[in-house]
Amino acid sequence: MSTPQRRQRRKPGDALTFTEAARREQITNLAIGLIAEHGYAGTSLARIAEAAGLSNAAVLYHFGSKNAVLESAYAKVIGDLAESVSTAMSGAPSAKDSIDAYVRSLVSFMVRNPTYVRLMIEVLTTGDLGEPGQPPEVGSNTPPRWAPLAEAMTRAQTDGDLRSFDTRTYAIALGGALDGVFAEALSDPGYDLNRAVDDLLDLFHRAALA
Amino acid sequence: MSTPQRRQRRKPGDALTFTEAARREQITNLAIGLIAEHGYAGTSLARIAEAAGLSNAAVLYHFGSKNAVLESAYAKVIGDLAESVSTAMSGAPSAKDSIDAYVRSLVSFMVRNPTYVRLMIEVLTTGDLGEPGQPPEVGSNTPPRWAPLAEAMTRAQTDGDLRSFDTRTYAIALGGALDGVFAEALSDPGYDLNRAVDDLLDLFHRAALA
DNA sequence: GTCTATATGACGATAGAC
DNA sequence: GTCTATCGTCATATAGAC
Numbered sequence: 001m002s003t004p005q006r007r008q009r010r011k012p013g014d015a016l017t018f019t020e021a022a023r024r025e026q027i028t029n030l031a032i033g034l035i036a037e038h039g040y041a042g043t044s045l046a047r048i049a050e051a052a053g054l055s056n057a058a059v060l061y062h063f064g065s066k067n068a069v070l071e072s073a074y075a076k077v078i079g080d081l082a083e084s085v086s087t088a089m090s091g092a093p094s095a096k097d098s099i100d101a102y103v104r105s106l107v108s109f110m111v112r113n114p115t116y117v118r119l120m121i122e123v124l125t126t127g128d129l130g131e132p133g134q135p136p137e138v139g140s141n142t143p144p145r146w147a148p149l150a151e152a153m154t155r156a157q158t159d160g161d162l163r164s165f166d167t168r169t170y171a172i173a174l175g176g177a178l179d180g181v182f183a184e185a186l187s188d189p190g191y192d193l194n195r196a197v198d199d200l201l202d203l204f205h206r207a208a209l210a
Numbered sequence: 211m212s213t214p215q216r217r218q219r220r221k222p223g224d225a226l227t228f229t230e231a232a233r234r235e236q237i238t239n240l241a242i243g244l245i246a247e248h249g250y251a252g253t254s255l256a257r258i259a260e261a262a263g264l265s266n267a268a269v270l271y272h273f274g275s276k277n278a279v280l281e282s283a284y285a286k287v288i289g290d291l292a293e294s295v296s297t298a299m300s301g302a303p304s305a306k307d308s309i310d311a312y313v314r315s316l317v318s319f320m321v322r323n324p325t326y327v328r329l330m331i332e333v334l335t336t337g338d339l340g341e342p343g344q345p346p347e348v349g350s351n352t353p354p355r356w357a358p359l360a361e362a363m364t365r366a367q368t369d370g371d372l373r374s375f376d377t378r379t380y381a382i383a384l385g386g387a388l389d390g391v392f393a394e395a396l397s398d399p400g401y402d403l404n405r406a407v408d409d410l411l412d413l414f415h416r417a418a419l420a
Numbered sequence: 421g422t423c424t425a426t427a428t429g430a431c432g433a434t435a436g437a438c
Numbered sequence: 439g440t441c442t443a444t445c446g447t448c449a450t451a452t453a454g455a456c
Contacts, residue, residue, distance in 0.1 A: 045450060058422055061422070165409065169405075433447105
């Protein structure tokens, strides 16, 4: 006999076969779209299975539970976003410029991945993914969202490019303002997002530049 | 016979007896607390009934449906907030000062009514109240949240107190920044909210004052 | 490995007794 | 006017056939 395969349900620690990995990715991507369209609470296991052309139970074979699917969707979105933004920031010539890079790359990412947006709003604002059954508790030990931005501001202050202020509050304010502007662009297609982002950066520069 | 009372279920248009009004208010207030604690999706009809010491069906007698309860809770919170803020704004000596009044009264209201906050976050960010079953669709034709703020900014510009900028974007940005600062204060009790709000207003003044 | 069939429970809402 | 009892639906998850 080769390696003993007595497993009947996927456990988080098990190694994945190629087909399994492909299935998981397919289901995860479908789940992202469904959450974007119907919200977390409105995305049932049956709906995910239907979208994937699978049975209810087939989905539960690949993931152990519904929450596992949603967590996977969340992790993918957050991971992609973090990678995109951190790449843009590290490519900036100075700390001051990396702040602009943060804002612009974030907006660019959201425009490029519209389905991700609703899911992120769901998670970033609610904190968890809602709480029918048990809370997923996915973002427990992650550093706060404003951390990289605040760090860049602090470095820009050290460089002498920005005046002295509380970087935590300013980073939170800039992030929150971005959220607001973005939500507005979503609810009103006529709202000029690019112009709004320019105004936002101008607003920040006027208040923060040394 | 006096007035014919053949009604069996409460209809929105019917007049309320005194006891009915009291019951409705009691249930509404309990619902606000429950939504604050468990979120919309996590607040079942049974939980509301249990909190009120009533049966499942008794609640449905006073309100026609679960959504009616949640809408009542939402309406009360929004109504109280709007009244509090608009009073503060109209009491300000100038348009420029009414902006500060808006911010400070909003924060003050949230600090005074902590149970309201979670519900407002739930509604203001999601837009609706989630969508299990049918969406409540409570905030359909209401003017946007940033409207009074933007209007005050425009008046302050006319007064010559603020420089020229897009008041819509600035109002959205200020509102979003406030949301962010407030969410941070909720998740980290050690975060100094009053100081953050001062910083926020200072940030705005630096960028917007003429 | 994937599916059929099913267990089990929570939900919102209704009908009708009192 | 308020409650008991119940219905129908939909949810997640499991057991076991194939």
